[in-house]
Amino acid sequence: xxxxxxxxxxxxxxxxxxxxxxxxxxxxxxxxxxxxxxxxxxxxxxxxxxxxxxxxxxxxxxxxxxxxxxxxxxxxxxxxxxxxxxxxxxxxxxxxxxxxxxxxxxxxxxxxxxxxxxxxxxxxxxxxxxxxxxxxxxxxxxxxxxxxxxxxxxxxxxxxxxxxx
Amino acid sequence: xxxxxxxxxxxxxxxxxxxxxxxxxxxxxxxxxxxxxxxxxxxxxxxxxxxxxxxxxxxxxxxxxxxxxxxxxxxxxxxxxxxxxxxxxxxxxxxxxxxxxxxxxxxxxxxxxxxxxxxxxxxxxxxxxxxxxxxxxxxxxxxxxxxxxxxxxxxxxxxxxxxxxxxxxxxxxxxxxxxxxxxxxxxxxxxxxxxxxxxxxxxxxxxxxxxxxxxxxxxxxxxxxxxxxxxxxxxxxxxxxxxxxxxxxxxxxxxxxxxxxxxxxxxxxxxxxxxxxxxxxxxxxxxxxxxxxxxxxxxxxxxxxxxxxxxxxxxxxxxxxxxxxxxxxxxxxxxxxxxxxxxxxxxxxxxxxxxxxxxxxxxxxxxxxxxxxxxxxxxxxxxxxxxxxxxxxxxxxxxxxxxxxxxxxxxxxxxxxxxxxxxxxxxxxxxxxxxxxxxxxxxxxxxxxxxxxxxxxxxxxxxxxxxxxxxx
Numbered sequence: 001x002x003x004x005x006x007x008x009x010x011x012x013x014x015x016x017x018x019x020x021x022x023x024x025x026x027x028x029x030x031x032x033x034x035x036x037x038x039x040x041x042x043x044x045x046x047x048x049x050x051x052x053x054x055x056x057x058x059x060x061x062x063x064x065x066x067x068x069x070x071x072x073x074x075x076x077x078x079x080x081x082x083x084x085x086x087x088x089x090x091x092x093x094x095x096x097x098x099x100x101x102x103x104x105x106x107x108x109x110x111x112x113x114x115x116x117x118x119x120x121x122x123x124x125x126x127x128x129x130x131x132x133x134x135x136x137x138x139x140x141x142x143x144x145x146x147x148x149x150x151x152x153x154x155x156x157x158x159x160x161x162x163x164x165x
Numbered sequence: 166x167x168x169x170x171x172x173x174x175x176x177x178x179x180x181x182x183x184x185x186x187x188x189x190x191x192x193x194x195x196x197x198x199x200x201x202x203x204x205x206x207x208x209x210x211x212x213x214x215x216x217x218x219x220x221x222x223x224x225x226x227x228x229x230x231x232x233x234x235x236x237x238x239x240x241x242x243x244x245x246x247x248x249x250x251x252x253x254x255x256x257x258x259x260x261x262x263x264x265x266x267x268x269x270x271x272x273x274x275x276x277x278x279x280x281x282x283x284x285x286x287x288x289x290x291x292x293x294x295x296x297x298x299x300x301x302x303x304x305x306x307x308x309x310x311x312x313x314x315x316x317x318x319x320x321x322x323x324x325x326x327x328x329x330x331x332x333x334x335x336x337x338x339x340x341x342x343x344x345x346x347x348x349x350x351x352x353x354x355x356x357x358x359x360x361x362x363x364x365x366x367x368x369x370x371x372x373x374x375x376x377x378x379x380x381x382x383x384x385x386x387x388x389x390x391x392x393x394x395x396x397x398x399x400x401x402x403x404x405x406x407x408x409x410x411x412x413x414x415x416x417x418x419x420x421x422x423x424x425x426x427x428x429x430x431x432x433x434x435x436x437x438x439x440x441x442x443x444x445x446x447x448x449x450x451x452x453x454x455x456x457x458x459x460x461x462x463x464x465x466x467x468x469x470x471x472x473x474x475x476x477x478x479x480x481x482x483x484x485x486x487x488x489x490x491x492x493x494x495x496x497x498x499x500x501x502x503x504x505x506x507x508x509x510x511x512x513x514x515x516x517x518x519x520x521x522x523x524x525x526x527x528x529x530x531x532x533x534x535x536x537x538x539x540x541x542x543x544x545x546x547x548x549x550x551x552x553x554x555x556x557x558x559x560x561x562x563x564x565x566x567x568x569x570x571x572x573x574x575x576x577x578x579x580x581x582x583x584x585x586x587x588x589x590x591x592x593x594x595x596x597x598x599x600x601x602x603x604x605x606x607x608x609x610x611x612x613x614x615x616x617x618x619x620x621x622x623x624x625x626x627x628x629x630x631x632x633x634x635x636x637x
Contacts, residue, residue, distance in 0.1 A: 033549070035548070035549070037267040038267065039267075094268075096297070096298070096299055096301070097299060097300075098264075098265055098268065098299050121297070123268060123299070125268065141265075141267045141268060144267065144268055146270075146297040146298070147297075150296070150297035151296070151297050152296065152297075
């Protein structure tokens, strides 16, 4: 209603809506909202999956899984040393059963790009680590999210259809 | 004239509202209800967790030598064990949390049941995690708690997973079957209840042998025409020598003969208007009457005469004989029947007890408000908004349990933690004192259900031997 009063066309209003949506946070099928943990409750972040560079248009592994760079925007992360004997924040792609952790790279407040993520469904986890090149995670989790492919959910698992509580 | 009509209408509405209430009770102000009736004595209270949400269900052991209370930590993803040998000072002796809790998403630890096989005691903690979360297929974690009160002797001995339908187990029921087995009934996001043989689970048998039966749900959620049970009760009927399953199937209720759990036989259903989100179904010890709950605001608990269904005269019941609610503006939740008393965890209305001495005229016997919460700011939404809602009345008293040998009452409150009570005139419960079989949700793991053939007891001792030899 307000947009009509200022004379924006339907197309203009759609453009405004898109910008507002982008500013409001991740909503698309390539976006991963990141959630804070009790270690750093003030941390905030989002990640976006972007097809990795490829001469073939779409980047895939030899067995056909999509390969993504992960663009991370984070804020509220304190210096790692404030959490203990740590010097960096490391991003991991993790299988949903937490069995396999693959180091993707280091991140800082602001924008970072790590990767490549190659799992079908995965958790995206950022931990504080003592060694930025570590291949095994050891420090506390500060942010985490789920790949959009992991969101698919049986209709019946919605709380409403469980008879609520 | 118009003003007169308006006054008359308002007077009529007020009369209707009061009629829905136990006429012996006045309606308390909406928000932050406190205190209780003179008959209900608060013995102990523990704020179990920091944060807005604390507990889902509560379970109390029934052996006088084992004064332990288990609480399900809900969105905290943990379970805690309290020693209540001094009920005024419950002492936390054990706390276990799912591994990597910060990476999990879901409503978490929901329901707990203890059970005994041979001379060993166990506790099964049900879990619910969302798809996309670790452990989305995890239904329950089984602990050996024989060594309590020494917490170092508590061990995780098994995990029940059901990957065919992610989402875990919302409700469970541990049942000492008349054939001697200890069975574990579990809800799942499929149109049936699962039945596990707990001896196989705890003895390390191949997990493909654990599941021994499925009870179909003939009354699913109407709007989608499918779906599983929300809750159930299983009890033995000495008159018919049947093990009977009473299931709340979201679209109504159904009863099943599970004497042979591998091949359940349907007995009768309860369907009709106003039974959407059929949630809980608890019979009297003799199966003559039942209390049911439907999970939406303003609905009362309903009381049913089951006799025509039990006898086979009808296949469906649709008219309750009476109803009861703590406050018609809220919602009463889970309940435990110790005939003629019904102990209710009544969400915003806390601990409530009414009786069915006259089943057509339920009477409130006592209450204690445990939530102290703001009306309609209950559980809802998602983890991302802290599960907070501005419309839900689902907050406060969630679960209740009653210790039969001495009448101690344990209640779990979603907002405030663990509470212990005693009620005047209630020193314990044995069905024989009320002309009923001594049958309730409490299981006699040593002897099997009352009135069952002797094989239940003999199987118990066989199981004991079985455990001793660790042979499966």
